Amino acid sequence: MATPNMPLWEVFIRSRNGLAHKHVGSLHAADTTLALQAARDIYTRRGEGLSIWVVPSNAITASDPSEKGMMFEPAESKIYRHPTFYDVPDEVGHM
């Protein structure tokens, strides 16, 4: 009686005008039309969204969390990329 697996989709919702779409969860559906309808029913029952994206889960390429050290090292060591690295004389005030 094993049921065949339905494709998995990731759901992104824009909650308010001007905000980015944000990942809210996933769902199973046979195609894009059904995925959008299911996303509406599962994730926006209380007016949580203005717009929905559904993306096939297997279309997402993810970085490997166990290699995050190596992956993000270039950002760790470059403190001169932050404004606090630079001294501004007090007399100048806010910059």
Next chain:
Amino acid sequence: MYTQALNTSDGDNSHIEDAARSANFQARIDADERIEPNDWMPAAYRKTLTRQISQHAHSEIVGMLPEGNWITRAPSLRRKAALLAKVQDECGHGLYLYAAAETLGTSREELVDLMLAGKSRYSSIFNYPTLTWADIGAIGWLVDGAAIMNQIPLCRCSYGPYARAMIRVCKEESFHQRQGFEIMVMLSKGTEEQKAMAQSALDRWWWPVLMMFGPPDKASQHSDTSTKWKIKRFSNDELRQKFVDATVPQAQFLGLTIPDPGMKQNANGNWEYSAIDWEEFNQVLAGNGPCNRDRLAARRKAHDDGAWVREAATAYAEKRKQRQHAQAAE
């Protein structure tokens, strides 16, 4: 995204656990870090969570049955609309939870099949019948009230996808409890007959609801490791006591009597309740509750009756894909 795309080999060979990884994992838990699907985790952590989250999901889905029983007979359009929305929420909760469970590497289809085969449990409470409209009030007030007590600490559970699902669930659950309590208020202020109906519902649901928190701490088999892993933040008895202390004043407000003549308030202000009949709990878990067979039969029928819809949707999606390929090839 984690079930199909990634995570294929992890978990299969993890019975050979590396002590250093285990220690590192426990250190992350102790530091209150969240564990995410692709992080290394002990096989037993994965197994415990898969069991717990999938049983939680099954409970939401089976929990639609006792309440769905009254949708067509709700006493007013207002009550009907609210109950329909509540039952729809339960379905949504089930789906968030299946999605969280899947991130651990077992597909929803497999999890559902285990439940339909009677190999995976759901909450014992849903094996009790809803005999009158007052039961809908009592379920919202007591069953959802108890569920909230259990679920709020789960919002801080160490497993990220479960904690995030519980945050959504808890936000929605508060309407459930309030609509149930409103039903109880109306009935308990109503005619003698309505008040008797409310009392009878409280009489029948009280003890099964106390059992929802699970076996007493000294008998619970999952508690120790679950606490160590921060899946569980409070013990069964602690949560049960919190629930009783919150509920007694509400029953007093309703003018209803909790069916426990031995109950008394101690010097700390806690309400001490009488011994719970754990034999009844064990019998319901073993499949001998009043509605176990009905519930499973209803789920199996719904699953089987819906098979053609899943097949048709899959076939249509496949056909469209083929057509697109053919057009692209032209």
